Amino acid sequence: MTVNFLAGVFLPVSNLERSVDFYTKELGLRCRGIERWSESRAATLFTHPDKDDYGMLCLEEKTSGKIIPAPKPFFNLNVSGVEALHKSLHNRFIRVSDLQFWDSPWNTHIMFDVYDPDGHPINLIESTPKESC
Structure with a gap:
Protein backbone atom coordinates (compact mmCIF):
# COMPACT_ATOMS: atom_id res chain seq x y z
CA MET A 1 0.00 0.00 0.00
CA LYS A 66 -19.59 22.09 22.95
CA ILE A 67 -17.03 22.67 20.20
CA ILE A 68 -13.59 22.80 21.83
CA PRO A 69 -10.93 24.18 19.48
CA ALA A 70 -7.41 22.81 19.66
CA PRO A 71 -4.79 25.07 21.28
CA LYS A 72 -2.64 24.89 18.12
CA PRO A 73 -3.50 24.39 14.44
CA PHE A 74 -3.91 20.82 13.21
CA PHE A 75 -3.02 21.89 9.67
CA ASN A 76 -1.89 24.83 7.60
CA LEU A 77 -2.86 26.25 4.24
CA ASN A 78 -0.17 27.43 1.85
CA VAL A 79 -1.12 30.87 0.55
CA SER A 80 0.30 33.60 -1.65
CA GLY A 81 0.43 37.16 -0.38
CA VAL A 82 0.27 36.16 3.28
CA GLU A 83 1.24 39.62 4.58
CA ALA A 84 -1.53 41.35 2.62
CA LEU A 85 -4.01 38.68 3.71
CA HIS A 86 -3.00 39.18 7.35
CA LYS A 87 -3.55 42.93 7.07
CA SER A 88 -6.90 42.49 5.31
CA LEU A 89 -8.25 40.03 7.89
CA HIS A 90 -6.98 42.16 10.78
CA ASN A 91 -8.58 45.29 9.31
CA ARG A 92 -11.92 43.46 9.13
CA PHE A 93 -11.64 42.53 12.84
CA ILE A 94 -11.11 38.84 12.20
CA ARG A 95 -8.96 37.31 14.94
CA VAL A 96 -5.40 36.66 13.78
CA SER A 97 -2.07 36.06 15.51
CA ASP A 98 1.01 38.15 14.83
CA LEU A 99 3.02 37.49 11.69
CA GLN A 100 5.97 35.17 12.20
CA PHE A 101 9.06 35.03 9.99
CA TRP A 102 11.45 32.07 10.00
CA ASP A 103 13.89 30.17 7.82
CA SER A 104 14.54 26.49 7.29
CA PRO A 105 17.46 25.14 5.28
CA TRP A 106 15.15 24.95 2.24
CA ASN A 107 12.62 27.81 2.56
CA THR A 108 11.88 31.24 3.95
CA HIS A 109 8.50 31.28 5.72
CA ILE A 110 5.98 33.93 6.69
CA MET A 111 2.93 32.74 8.60
CA PHE A 112 0.15 33.52 11.03
CA ASP A 113 -2.90 31.84 12.53
CA VAL A 114 -6.46 32.90 11.77
CA TYR A 115 -9.37 31.75 13.91
CA ASP A 116 -12.60 30.50 12.38
CA PRO A 117 -16.03 31.31 13.90
CA ASP A 118 -15.72 28.41 16.39
CA GLY A 119 -12.18 29.42 17.40
CA HIS A 120 -10.31 26.73 15.44
CA PRO A 121 -6.80 28.06 14.68
CA ILE A 122 -5.82 27.68 11.02
CA ASN A 123 -2.20 28.35 10.11
CA LEU A 124 -1.69 30.30 6.88
CA ILE A 125 1.85 30.10 5.52
CA GLU A 126 3.79 31.39 2.54
CA SER A 127 7.01 29.54 1.75
CA THR A 128 9.64 30.79 -0.66
CA PRO A 129 12.28 28.25 -1.70
CA LYS A 130 15.89 29.22 -1.14
CA GLU A 131 18.27 28.91 -4.04
CA SER A 132 19.99 25.53 -3.94
CA CYS A 133 23.75 25.25 -3.65
Whole structure:
Protein backbone atom coordinates (compact mmCIF):
# COMPACT_ATOMS: atom_id res chain seq x y z
CA MET A 1 0.00 0.00 0.00
CA THR A 2 1.16 3.53 -0.78
CA VAL A 3 -0.38 6.72 0.59
CA ASN A 4 -1.01 9.04 -2.35
CA PHE A 5 -1.96 12.27 -0.55
CA LEU A 6 -3.83 13.65 2.42
CA ALA A 7 -7.45 13.38 1.31
CA GLY A 8 -9.17 15.52 3.91
CA VAL A 9 -9.24 17.19 7.28
CA PHE A 10 -12.46 17.14 9.34
CA LEU A 11 -13.52 19.97 11.64
CA PRO A 12 -16.60 20.11 13.85
CA VAL A 13 -18.51 23.40 13.61
CA SER A 14 -21.50 24.83 15.46
CA ASN A 15 -23.13 26.67 12.54
CA LEU A 16 -22.47 25.21 9.10
CA GLU A 17 -23.59 28.18 7.00
CA ARG A 18 -21.54 30.64 9.07
CA SER A 19 -18.45 28.43 8.79
CA VAL A 20 -18.86 27.86 5.05
CA ASP A 21 -19.19 31.62 4.63
CA PHE A 22 -15.94 32.20 6.57
CA TYR A 23 -13.89 29.59 4.71
CA THR A 24 -15.13 30.62 1.26
CA LYS A 25 -15.24 34.42 1.61
CA GLU A 26 -12.29 34.99 3.95
CA LEU A 27 -9.94 32.19 2.89
CA GLY A 28 -11.03 31.57 -0.70
CA LEU A 29 -11.87 27.87 -0.46
CA ARG A 30 -14.52 26.46 -2.81
CA CYS A 31 -17.58 24.72 -1.38
CA ARG A 32 -19.06 21.79 -3.28
CA GLY A 33 -22.28 22.14 -1.31
CA ILE A 34 -24.01 21.21 1.91
CA GLU A 35 -25.06 17.61 2.26
CA ARG A 36 -26.67 15.29 4.77
CA TRP A 37 -24.38 12.80 6.51
CA SER A 38 -25.89 10.03 8.64
CA GLU A 39 -26.44 12.10 11.79
CA SER A 40 -25.54 15.61 10.70
CA ARG A 41 -25.08 18.12 7.92
CA ALA A 42 -21.67 18.75 6.39
CA ALA A 43 -19.88 20.69 3.69
CA THR A 44 -16.79 19.75 1.74
CA LEU A 45 -14.48 22.55 0.70
CA PHE A 46 -11.53 22.47 -1.68
CA THR A 47 -8.33 24.46 -2.04
CA HIS A 48 -8.10 23.93 -5.80
CA PRO A 49 -10.49 25.94 -7.98
CA ASP A 50 -11.58 23.04 -10.20
CA LYS A 51 -10.43 19.74 -8.68
CA ASP A 52 -12.69 17.92 -6.24
CA ASP A 53 -10.04 15.50 -5.00
CA TYR A 54 -7.45 18.07 -4.01
CA GLY A 55 -7.12 19.75 -0.63
CA MET A 56 -10.37 18.78 1.07
CA LEU A 57 -11.62 20.38 4.26
CA CYS A 58 -14.81 18.82 5.63
CA LEU A 59 -16.92 20.85 8.04
CA GLU A 60 -19.43 18.83 10.07
CA GLU A 61 -22.14 20.61 12.01
CA LYS A 62 -22.48 19.42 15.59
CA THR A 63 -25.88 20.10 17.12
CA SER A 64 -25.05 18.84 20.61
CA GLY A 65 -22.07 19.27 22.85
CA LYS A 66 -19.59 22.09 22.95
CA ILE A 67 -17.03 22.67 20.20
CA ILE A 68 -13.59 22.80 21.83
CA PRO A 69 -10.93 24.18 19.48
CA ALA A 70 -7.41 22.81 19.66
CA PRO A 71 -4.79 25.07 21.28
CA LYS A 72 -2.64 24.89 18.12
CA PRO A 73 -3.50 24.39 14.44
CA PHE A 74 -3.91 20.82 13.21
CA PHE A 75 -3.02 21.89 9.67
CA ASN A 76 -1.89 24.83 7.60
CA LEU A 77 -2.86 26.25 4.24
CA ASN A 78 -0.17 27.43 1.85
CA VAL A 79 -1.12 30.87 0.55
CA SER A 80 0.30 33.60 -1.65
CA GLY A 81 0.43 37.16 -0.38
CA VAL A 82 0.27 36.16 3.28
CA GLU A 83 1.24 39.62 4.58
CA ALA A 84 -1.53 41.35 2.62
CA LEU A 85 -4.01 38.68 3.71
CA HIS A 86 -3.00 39.18 7.35
CA LYS A 87 -3.55 42.93 7.07
CA SER A 88 -6.90 42.49 5.31
CA LEU A 89 -8.25 40.03 7.89
CA HIS A 90 -6.98 42.16 10.78
CA ASN A 91 -8.58 45.29 9.31
CA ARG A 92 -11.92 43.46 9.13
CA PHE A 93 -11.64 42.53 12.84
CA ILE A 94 -11.11 38.84 12.20
CA ARG A 95 -8.96 37.31 14.94
CA VAL A 96 -5.40 36.66 13.78
CA SER A 97 -2.07 36.06 15.51
CA ASP A 98 1.01 38.15 14.83
CA LEU A 99 3.02 37.49 11.69
CA GLN A 100 5.97 35.17 12.20
CA PHE A 101 9.06 35.03 9.99
CA TRP A 102 11.45 32.07 10.00
CA ASP A 103 13.89 30.17 7.82
CA SER A 104 14.54 26.49 7.29
CA PRO A 105 17.46 25.14 5.28
CA TRP A 106 15.15 24.95 2.24
CA ASN A 107 12.62 27.81 2.56
CA THR A 108 11.88 31.24 3.95
CA HIS A 109 8.50 31.28 5.72
CA ILE A 110 5.98 33.93 6.69
CA MET A 111 2.93 32.74 8.60
CA PHE A 112 0.15 33.52 11.03
CA ASP A 113 -2.90 31.84 12.53
CA VAL A 114 -6.46 32.90 11.77
CA TYR A 115 -9.37 31.75 13.91
CA ASP A 116 -12.60 30.50 12.38
CA PRO A 117 -16.03 31.31 13.90
CA ASP A 118 -15.72 28.41 16.39
CA GLY A 119 -12.18 29.42 17.40
CA HIS A 120 -10.31 26.73 15.44
CA PRO A 121 -6.80 28.06 14.68
CA ILE A 122 -5.82 27.68 11.02
CA ASN A 123 -2.20 28.35 10.11
CA LEU A 124 -1.69 30.30 6.88
CA ILE A 125 1.85 30.10 5.52
CA GLU A 126 3.79 31.39 2.54
CA SER A 127 7.01 29.54 1.75
CA THR A 128 9.64 30.79 -0.66
CA PRO A 129 12.28 28.25 -1.70
CA LYS A 130 15.89 29.22 -1.14
CA GLU A 131 18.27 28.91 -4.04
CA SER A 132 19.99 25.53 -3.94
CA CYS A 133 23.75 25.25 -3.65
